[in-house]
Amino acid sequence: MDQLLQRMEQSDLEGAWELVGEELAKGRVAWEIHLALFPLVQRVMNPPFINPHLPKMYGIIREFLPCLEADDLPSLLRLEINEYTRRPKSAQLAKSLRLHESVSFSEIETAIREGERERVAALMQAFLDQKGNAELARRLLLLGSGYLGRSLGHSISCTAFFLLEMIERRDQDPWPVLGTLAEYFCRGHFHTTPAIPATAEIFPQAELDRHLVRATSGYGVVNLHQTITRYAVERVRHLLSEAEYAHMIACWIDYLGSKEEEALPADTSAEAAGDYVSFYRYFSKRVCEQYQGNYDPHFLTGLGSALWVVDSCKDRPPIAMNALRQFLNYFFNKDKSVA
Numbered sequence: 291m292d293q294l295l296q297r298m299e300q301s302d303l304e305g306a307w308e309l310v311g312e313e314l315a316k317g318r319v320a321w322e323i324h325l326a327l328f329p330l331v332q333r334v335m336n337p338p339f340i341n342p343h344l345p346k347m348y349g350i351i352r353e354f355l356p357c358l359e360a361d362d363l364p365s366l367l368r369l370e371i372n373e374y375t376r377r378p379k380s381a382q383l384a385k386s387l388r389l390h391e392s393v394s395f396s397e398i399e400t401a402i403r404e405g406e407r408e409r410v411a412a413l414m415q416a417f418l419d420q421k422g423n424a425e426l427a428r429r430l431l432l433l434g435s436g437y438l439g440r441s442l443g444h445s446i447s448c449t450a451f452f453l454l455e456m457i458e459r460r461d462q463d464p465w466p467v468l469g470t471l472a473e474y475f476c477r478g479h480f481h482t483t484p485a486i487p488a489t490a491e492i493f494p495q496a497e498l499d500r501h502l503v504r505a506t507s508g509y510g511v512v513n514l515h516q517t518i519t520r521y522a523v524e525r526v527r528h529l530l531s532e533a534e535y536a537h538m539i540a541c542w543i544d545y546l547g548s549k550e551e552e553a554l555p556a557d558t559s560a561e562a563a564g565d566y567v568s569f570y571r572y573f574s575k576r577v578c579e580q581y582q583g584n585y586d587p588h589f590l591t592g593l594g595s596a597l598w599v600v601d602s603c604k605d606r607p608p609i610a611m612n613a614l615r616q617f618l619n620y621f622f623n624k625d626k627s628v629a
Contacts, residue, residue: 291326298330298375306375310367320363324351324370328459332452332466333379336587340477341444342452342470344373347587349451350594352458357597365578373585383408383469389416395429395483402472403481410472411465418464427453428529429483430471435538436484438545442512443519445480446538447591450522490536499609500551501543506599506612507552509619514592516546517613521595524602553608554615573621586624592617 294313297305313323327348334344351366358366387408393416401410418426430453434445449471456467475481493501505516523538530538577589599613 291323294323294326295330298327298371299379301375303372303375306371310371314364319360320367321355324363324367325459327370327374328455328462329466330379331374332470333382334374335378335380337378340474341441342448342474343587343591344377345455345467345470346448346451347590349455350591352455353594353597354590369578369585373587380470380473383411383465383472385412385415385465387412389413391416393417393420398429399433399481399483402475402479405476407469407472407476410476411468414468414472415465418468423453423457423464424529427457427526428534430475431526431529431538432486432534433475433483434480435541436482437478437480438519438541439547441478441480443515443522443542443545445478446541447515447519447522448474450526454525484537484541486537487533490533490540492532492536493539498539499603499606501546502599502603502609503551503612504546504549505542506609506616507549507554509554509616509623511588511620514588514595514616514620516542516549517599517616518588518591518595519545521598524598552612554612554619556611556615573618576621589621589624592620 294306294309297309310323314320331348332342332345334342336343348370351370354366389412393413395417398410398413398417401413414426414430417429430449431446434441434449437445452467452471456462456464502517502520505513505520507513520542523535523542527535577593596613596617600610603609603613
């Protein structure tokens, strides 16, 4: 696996696939290879955007496991190997600065404000060592909550899945995650945590549903990100107090702005197929199996959010259908443009 990561680091796609083929032929499970990619994936970039789309995609893939058979994983792994290998990677951040004194979160904010990436990462590591990964995750999520409009939701949505994967992977050194988060927060200028009310009431379910309909209304990447951001908030809810969760929801509602509710029409993917079996065959192949390069990570992150809405709103079909139509419209229209 070290050789594989080295070849991927060098953008040696042929060499990477030679090793993957050998490992699969020897009986290694595709998911094991996916897990071994963790240190490299955190540094995979998606220029010209500063948002870490690929590490977020890597984290969301874990959400698909309950839906997949073992035979499904190799085609997904193929997509990952190609994308992570061909894309540029940020420079590895050396652990030259080790802090052992007590660190406050405000020091992290100050270092972000001053753009000191290496110091930010070192402070994050020290804070994690002292307070634990869940507390660091909670504080970074609250910090990101003040910048949803500026970041198109990424200051929470990317951060959330980065951190969830870091918490899950206790077998891995968190340093690659911290280095990328430090760079992202510095470049995004996310440096001041907004005031968090000590107590706050959770919105009634009917009100939450109304805003979710608003998020799932409209087409295109901007509207899709509003749904993805709510998905991310729900996935990290267990890390937050009730007041903090209410704050996150309030920030997300503000991010939606004055957008109105809209019931999306049912013909968003009519060109794909005339019946469900044909649609499913076409869609499943286009997601992974007919990979042509230049993959849009929103195909998987958007799918994750759509499936979350469907699962959460089983008894509210209009919301579930809006989310599916929003995602499928994005998928089929973008797919045509890069096919």
